[in-house]
Amino acid sequence: MAPINADVVNGGKDSTPPKTTLPEVDTETNGNKRYSYETLVETANFLLSRTAVRPLIGVICGSGMGSYWNEGALAENIIDGQCIPYEEIPNFPTSTVEGHHGRLVFGHLNDIPVVAMQGRFHYYEGYPLWKCCLPVRVMKLLGVRTLIATNAAGGLNPNFKIGDLMIVKDHINMMGFAGNNPLHGPNDERFGPRFPPMNKAYNYEFRKIAKEVAKELNIQDIVREGVYTCLGGPNFETVAEINMLKMVGVDAVGMSTVHEVITARHCDMNVFGLSLITNECVTSYEHEAEANHEEVLDVGRMRQDILRKFVSKLVVKFAHTLTRDSP
Numbered sequence: 115m116a117p118i119n120a121d122v123v124n125g126g127k128d129s130t131p132p133k134t135t136l137p138e139v140d141t142e143t144n145g146n147k148r149y150s151y152e153t154l155v156e157t158a159n160f161l162l163s164r165t166a167v168r169p170l171i172g173v174i175c176g177s178g179m180g181s182y183w184n185e186g187a188l189a190e191n192i193i194d195g196q197c198i199p200y201e202e203i204p205n206f207p208t209s210t211v212e213g214h215h216g217r218l219v220f221g222h223l224n225d226i227p228v229v230a231m232q233g234r235f236h237y238y239e240g241y242p243l244w245k246c247c248l249p250v251r252v253m254k255l256l257g258v259r260t261l262i263a264t265n266a267a268g269g270l271n272p273n274f275k276i277g278d279l280m281i282v283k284d285h286i287n288m289m290g291f292a293g294n295n296p297l298h299g300p301n302d303e304r305f306g307p308r309f310p311p312m313n314k315a316y317n318y319e320f321r322k323i324a325k326e327v328a329k330e331l332n333i334q335d336i337v338r339e340g341v342y343t344c345l346g347g348p349n350f351e352t353v354a355e356i357n358m359l360k361m362v363g364v365d366a367v368g369m370s371t372v373h374e375v376i377t378a379r380h381c382d383m384n385v386f387g388l389s390l391i392t393n394e395c396v397t398s399y400e401h402e403a404e405a406n407h408e409e410v411l412d413v414g415r416m417r418q419d420i421l422r423k424f425v426s427k428l429v430v431k432f433a434h435t436l437t438r439d440s441p
């Protein structure tokens with residue numbers, strides 16, 4: 115077979131390679147190539163050797179939602195703050211998406227030891243789902259008992275407005291329907307059971323607490339509750355896709371979280387999910403607007419103060435719930 119001529123592929127215009135170097139990502143999905151329990155223990159031990167913080171709560175920051183972990187804001191909120199870039203962490207992928215900083219932040223938030231992922235990994239970046247969720251297992255090995263997973267999402271529920279916060283009540287694992295699941299492949303019982311239940315994925319007590327906290331902060335008018343789904347991305351949805359998702363009961367759609375939550379529940383972590391509604395999903399062909407990532411990041415910036423206050427308070431309340439439940 116004749117070799118492919120790049121000039122022809124590019125329409126004969128320009129065969130110079132793009133200026134930016136794309137990271138080499140591992141698209142290997144073969145279960146046997148996954149990182150073993152022992153490998154992740156090595157990653158966790160590396161982190162424990164780099165910080166004295168022993169986190170109880172882990173936070174995953176959604177697109178554009180991590181700015182309250184930046185230096186200025188960090189200094190106000192976090193004691194003993196310590197940032198470890200993903201590139202320095204053995205076996206960690208790297209963040210390739212704008213609005214995802216690419217580092218772990220360790221510290222004490224109102225005396226509660228926390229670790230925050232300022233930047234997460236998405237399937238559309240080329241990572242298999244198990245690799246997107248690797249940090250969740252590492253958090254578990256660090257001693258994290260509760261995961262707060264936040265995301266930016268498009269709103270389908272007609273009552274939702276841009277800038278609303280949706281407490282995730284449940285999810286629909288669309289990618290799982292097609293057989294793509296972070297737990298696919300050999301199961302290591304040291305993390306969790308082969309067949310984990312998922313009917314209590316989003317902790318009921320935490321959802322109640324979050325609604326109370328919303329009242330305390332006087333933000334109850336923008337705090338909603340609903341069902342989230344994740345699609346593979348990176349494209350936003352067609353009108354027909356949005357209409358289908360509405361029919362099956364989805365309130366917000368994004369490109370993350372579901373697989374992280376499955377991984378967290380598999381290893382018996384408590385989970386709280388929060389979506390920031392960054393755009394209204396288009397349900398008619400007459401609608402002029404088109405979804406875009408800039409808008410998503412803008413809404414994240416617009417809501418950063420509220421997110422900081424809300425998440426900080428939730429961390430404290432959830433930690434106290436853990437203490438109360440401890441034997």
Ligand SMILES: O=P(O)(O)O[C@@H]1C[C@H](O)[C@@H](CO)O1
Pocket residue numbers: 175176177211234236264265266267347368369370371406407410
């Ligand atoms: O990381 P999250 O789920 O918050 O990011 C959403 C989904 C895409 O990565 C991006 C689209 O703008 O926002």
Ligand SMILES: Nc1nc2[nH]cnc2c(=O)[nH]1
Pocket residue numbers: 266267268269345347349350351367368369392393395405410
């Ligand atoms: N899939 C998806 N992800 C999003 N992230 C932020 N907005 C959206 C959206 O409309 N669709």
